[in-house]
Amino acid sequence: MSASPTQPAHLVVEATGVGKVFGGGDGKVEALRSIDLAIEPREFISLIGPSGCGKSTLLRLVGDLTNPTSGTLRVNGKDPHQARLDRDYGMVFQKATLLDWRTVAKNVELPLEIMDVAARQERAREMLQLVQLGEFAGHYPWQLSGGMQQRVAIARALAFRPSLLLMDEPFGALDEMTRELMQQEVLRIWRETHTTVIFVTHSIPEAVFLSTRVVVMSPRPGRISDVITTGLAHPRNEDTRESRDYYDKITEVREALRRQERGAG
Numbered sequence: 391m392s393a394s395p396t397q398p399a400h401l402v403v404e405a406t407g408v409g410k411v412f413g414g415g416d417g418k419v420e421a422l423r424s425i426d427l428a429i430e431p432r433e434f435i436s437l438i439g440p441s442g443c444g445k446s447t448l449l450r451l452v453g454d455l456t457n458p459t460s461g462t463l464r465v466n467g468k469d470p471h472q473a474r475l476d477r478d479y480g481m482v483f484q485k486a487t488l489l490d491w492r493t494v495a496k497n498v499e500l501p502l503e504i505m506d507v508a509a510r511q512e513r514a515r516e517m518l519q520l521v522q523l524g525e526f527a528g529h530y531p532w533q534l535s536g537g538m539q540q541r542v543a544i545a546r547a548l549a550f551r552p553s554l555l556l557m558d559e560p561f562g563a564l565d566e567m568t569r570e571l572m573q574q575e576v577l578r579i580w581r582e583t584h585t586t587v588i589f590v591t592h593s594i595p596e597a598v599f600l601s602t603r604v605v606v607m608s609p610r611p612g613r614i615s616d617v618i619t620t621g622l623a624h625p626r627n628e629d630t631r632e633s634r635d636y637y638d639k640i641t642e643v644r645e646a647l648r649r650q651e652r653g654a655g
């Protein structure tokens with residue numbers, strides 16, 4: 391299929407008028423309405439908005455875990471289902487969902503089990519080094535801290551070298567210090583692997599610190615109300631967190647969210 395002139399083929403995600411309605415009759419829930427979003431390769435996009443505004447639903451639509459009820463959605467120029475078959479994306483959720491009876495290395499190898507043994511062991515080792523857990527390959531998940539478990543989940547998600555990494559509140563359960571460390575880790579991995587990331591968060595500072603653009607969503611039915619370019623220099627580090635530009639962007643995103651809350655009232 392050829393892309394139309396207004397829809398460049400190089401986009402990683404291209405949503406046009408995407409809507410999602412769950413159920414029917416009295417139980418009908420309109421989760422998303424008229425979502426237009428174009429994501430370029432190597433962007434880091436955060437989705438932020440009030441609980442229930444459809445952030446996870448949007449991520450799940452992109453990841454082919456559910457289907458839109460209206461509009462069109464393309465991932466790397468393809469139907470999301472085809473993108474999933476082509477292993478174009480990796481996913482990380484709030485809970486690491488590791489298998490307790492498999493070692494760390496065996497967990498990372500899990501999605502690779504259709505590959506030949508040598509390649510998948512090698513790849514798992516490489517991914518664990520990337521998340522700086524090389525020494526823990528033989529440990530079991532229950533022997534690791536929450537932050538380490540989440541790094542294993544990231545290694546597993548990256549095992550297929552996805553072009554798109556989908557992360558749904560991956561650091562939500564971590565303490566503040568671990569969370570800040572993980573934010574820097576994920577930015578380092580993002581730079582080293584050249585992946586595009588879509589990241590759902592409730593934390594305004596986290597969204598600003600990580601992202602190239604912050605997508606602010608309105609309450610149900612979820613719509614995109616603002617798209618804020620952060621424009622902060624890379625690499626981002628502790629100095630970034632103390633900078634005036636960072637502070638100003640946090641204020642800008644907070645004000646955009648407040649407008650949503652007022653609109654909802």
Ligand SMILES: Nc1ncnc2c1ncn2[C@@H]1O[C@H](COP(=O)(O)OP(=O)(O)OP(=O)(O)O)[C@@H](O)[C@H]1O
Binds near residue numbers: 444
């Ligand atoms: N499988 C489903 N069946 C029916 N309704 C659903 C389903 N999944 C989500 N919803 C509804 O769609 C709306 C959006 O849910 P979603 O989980 O995407 O919100 P969210 O922005 O991720 O919220 P949170 O910040 O609390 O995680 C909610 O009203 C939710 O109840």
Ligand SMILES: [Mg+2]
Binds near residue numbers: 445446447
């Ligand atoms: Mg959610």
